[in-house]
Amino acid sequence: MLELYQFELSHYTEKVRFILDYKGLPYRKIEVTPGIGQLDLLRISGQRQVPVLKDGREVIADSTAIADYLERQYPERPIIPTNPSDRGLCLLIEQWADESIGLNARKAMIGALNRDQAFRKAFLPSGTPDPFKFLVSSVPREVLDLLGLGIGLTPETLKTAEAALKRDLTALCFMLSERPYLVTEQPTLADFAVAALTMYIKFPEGDYLSIPTDLKGKGVPGIADIGTFQPFFDWRSKLYSDFRKTEGTTSSPGASSPTSIDIE
Numbered sequence: 132m133l134e135l136y137q138f139e140l141s142h143y144t145e146k147v148r149f150i151l152d153y154k155g156l157p158y159r160k161i162e163v164t165p166g167i168g169q170l171d172l173l174r175i176s177g178q179r180q181v182p183v184l185k186d187g188r189e190v191i192a193d194s195t196a197i198a199d200y201l202e203r204q205y206p207e208r209p210i211i212p213t214n215p216s217d218r219g220l221c222l223l224i225e226q227w228a229d230e231s232i233g234l235n236a237r238k239a240m241i242g243a244l245n246r247d248q249a250f251r252k253a254f255l256p257s258g259t260p261d262p263f264k265f266l267v268s269s270v271p272r273e274v275l276d277l278l279g280l281g282i283g284l285t286p287e288t289l290k291t292a293e294a295a296l297k298r299d300l301t302a303l304c305f306m307l308s309e310r311p312y313l314v315t316e317q318p319t320l321a322d323f324a325v326a327a328l329t330m331y332i333k334f335p336e337g338d339y340l341s342i343p344t345d346l347k348g349k350g351v352p353g354i355a356d357i358g359t360f361q362p363f364f365d366w367r368s369k370l371y372s373d374f375r376k377t378e379g380t381t382s383s384p385g386a387s388s389p390t391s392i393d394i395e
């Protein structure tokens with residue numbers, strides 16, 4: 132069976148999970164332990180980031196390379212059009228989702244965590260004891276701002292990221308106002324990339340991800356909760372309900388606990 136080394140909360144991994152579900156390929160999720168598990172990842176794949184897909188003796192790192200591999204190896208239910216202009220547009224949108232939406236969404240989510248106590252609290256696993264929840268949610272905003280600044284997130288960087296995301300979502304609303312999917316009459320890699328890489332702007336509702344219940348449907352205030360972008364989020368919800376398997380219905384066993392990696 133295919134094995135997907137992942138973080139449940141990774142948006143690049145979400146792209147791969149979407150593709151695997153669309154193609155109807157069963158897979159086992161292996162949750163990588165940040166730090167130690169990534170050293171094992173380095174040993175098997177030559178780099179330390181998730182997602183990594185293992186298919187027998189084949190080990191593929193990077194969501195784009197994995198999409199490419201799956202399309203070649205499992206061509207049924209294709210996700211990359213063969214017609215040159217559709218193919219070009221599909222690959223361009225995927226690249227845009229990875230390099231623009233994904234990176235800006237990560238920044239905007241960190242900014243939202245800094246600003247919004249309720250959102251910060253929602254990130255904690257449901258079993259977290261109340262005193263600990265209280266401690267986390269009561270960390271002063273200035274301290275979190277400092278943490279944000281420590282990783283290069285100045286208020287200007289955040290403002291630029293949020294403005295870019297709003298332009299991206301506006302463009303997507305226009306594109307989707309006249310057609311069901313971004314490139315052709317069928318979903319393609321472009322749709323799965325955009326749906327997955329917008330995960331941090333607003334987490335999907337429904338049981339698609341093993342994340343705290345409070346986080347489902349939540350996102351960056353001022354973007355996730357305003358009517359302007361609702362057509363985009365409605366489109367994404369439909370893509371999820373049509374093609375992404377829920378935790379209960381998936382043909383895959385549930386995720387393992389965080390682990391380091393077995394090497395054959």
Ligand SMILES: N[C@@H](CCC(=O)N[C@@H](CS)C(=O)NCC(=O)O)C(=O)O
Nearest residue numbers: 141142143179180181182193194195
């Ligand atoms: N270009 C890569 C990006 C993967 C990536 O950024 N993965 C993040 C999780 S979303 C990661 O593994 N971060 C841990 C690290 O960089 O150490 C892809 O498309 O797969």
